[in-house]
Amino acid sequence: MGFKFWFTRFIKVFLAITAVLFIVELLKQHSVQQSLMFAVTWAFITTAIFVGSRLYQPRKGIECALCNDTPETNDNNIKKHGVKMKVWLSMLVSFMLLLPFPARSAEQEFNYDDFINNYFAAWVNVQNPKASTDDLEHYLSFLTDDVGYQHLPYSTDDSRQEDGKKGLRKGMTYYLGIHTEYSAKLTNTAYGHNVIMIEFDTQAKGVHPDNGQLMTFNHHSFEVLEIDNGKVSVIRHYSK
Template identity: 40%
Template sequence: MRLLLTLGMVLVATFSAQAEEPFDLKTFAQYYYKTMTATQAPNAGAKELETYLALLTDDVGSQHIPYQIDDSRTADGKKQMRKGMSFYLGAHTHYKSELLNTFIFNNSGFAIRYKNHAKGIHPQSKQPIEYTSVMMEVIEVENGKVAMIRKYHE
């Protein structure tokens, strides 16, 4: 009887594990890019910001070379990102981005390379800004959420 019970539990566990859909990192990478760029749009608001932040772990780390060299993950990483991104939210009067490449690294991460062009008013200096850049973001993923973001300029 014990053997039958054990065998039954093994079969149920096996079929349950097979029924789960594997995490599609390529689809996630494209969705990440879409939600991240939506936060840069001229009409971006709290909704776009919170949609993006929902993709991140609470202790997300972020590094933007050469501006931010510390890549520490802290318990309030998402809270810090919300504060920093809220400051610049809606600063652009024009924003256009083009996804150039997506690279998938097994099930632990991805990189996106994109070109963007933006115009706007800097929220602190109130001076006009305009830039065009090619960016590479290398993203580490844990349990289906973004745990580390590393940004590089070409």
């Protein structure tokens, strides 16, 4: 077993690993239907190249009768030619797998309307009387790890912090489940490039965890959400 044997084995393993990574990346950027379409397309292309390389190989008898090569020499030439074609085919397929697909951009794929509805529903679930830590984690999944939060005049710094989500988790866990009644209605929405605006009315009753006093409020809130790679990176909350 010489260099050609191990080189061929290396190419096969490399192609297998590259193909797996390639499919995973496809599923991240595209729907399952699109990924299957791309995979089938490349399968047809590689099959056509392989079949073409096989048809191009010299065959015994015909070419041998037209040249001065002996049958033994012709057999050796066929083997050498086959190895070369396999190497070139492997390199070509590897190059094809590494080529980027003409994917839609994240901006085109991002559905603002769906995101707003899902985000607001997750927020409402966290405020409900029977809210759980699972509800909280679901809401936090809409945020980046370094999310920034501002609520004037209580929280003035809107810069993104490395432990932003961790801090929100701690604060929201403290107030989790304090409401005895809660309702919220989304009244207005708007969005632009990487930014969302939502307005909503809130009515709630509950017991404050610090002093045990009954609290009742009726707020009109306005929030500006900055979006980074499909998640909320900065929250600017405005209400009384």
